[in-house]
Amino acid sequence: MKVLVVHRQEAVLQSIRHQLRQWHVVAYSNGLEGLIAAKTAIFDLILCGQDLPVVTGIEVVRSIRNLSLNRHTPVILLSEGHETEAHERIYKLLNANLMTVEEISEMSELELE
Numbered sequence: 556m557k558v559l560v561v562h563r564q565e566a567v568l569q570s571i572r573h574q575l576r577q578w579h580v581v582a583y584s585n586g587l588e589g590l591i592a593a594k595t596a597i598f599d600l601i602l603c604g605q606d607l608p609v610v611t612g613i614e615v616v617r618s619i620r621n622l623s624l625n626r627h628t629p630v631i632l633l634s635e636g637h638e639t640e641a642h643e644r645i646y647k648l649l650n651a652n653l654m655t656v657e658e659i660s661e662m663s664e665l666e667l668e
Contacts, residue, residue, distance in 0.1 A: 556578040556579065556599045556600065557578070557579045557581070557596075557597070557598050557599050557600075558575055558578050558579065558580045558581070558598060558599065558600045558601070558602065559581050559582075559583075559589060559592055559593060559596075559598040559600070559601045559602070559603075559625075560572070560580055560581070560582040560583070560601075560602045560603075561582070561583050561584075561585075561586060561588075561589030561601075561602070561603045561604060561607060561612070561615060562582075562584065562602070562603070562604035562607070562633060563584055563585065563604055563606060563607050563608055564584075564604075565584060567604070567633070568582045568584065571602060581596075581598070584608070585607055585608040585609045585610070586603075586607035586608065586609050586610030586611060586612065586614065586615045587609040587610045588609075589603065589607070589610075589615055590610055590614075590615050590618055590619070593615070593618075593619050593623050593624070593625045593628075594618075594619075594622070594623050594624065595624070596624070597624050597625060597628075598625055598628055599628065599629075600628065600629050600630075600631070601619065601625060601628055601629070601630045601631070602630075602631050602633060603615055603616060603630060603631070603632055603633065604632075604633045605632055605633070605634060612632055612633075616630050616632065
């Protein structure tokens with residue numbers, strides 16, 4: 556499984572790399588680099604932080620959904636767990652799931668065939 560991870564904090568990127576070590580993880584720390592990667596390569600899953608430098612997480616997902624090889628790829632937006640109803644509505648409109656970093660860590664225990 557090939558996973559694109561975009562998050563501003565290097566510690567979070569390293570944690571996700573470690574937790575998903577059985578998968579091929581490509582990681583970037585700013586939205587522009589992540590968006591370029593999503594437009595030039597196909598991924599099976601995209602994990603994206605909301606507060607990214609250069610291009611925000613919402614802009615990354617919007618661009619992926621509109622003009623990308625990955626328009627049908629599942630996207631999970633990483634959150635702090637304090638989103639408003641307006642934020643949750645935006646995520647639903649973008650067809651993106653919302654998960655905390657702790658929930659992502661649980662993914663490492665899943666056995667996928």
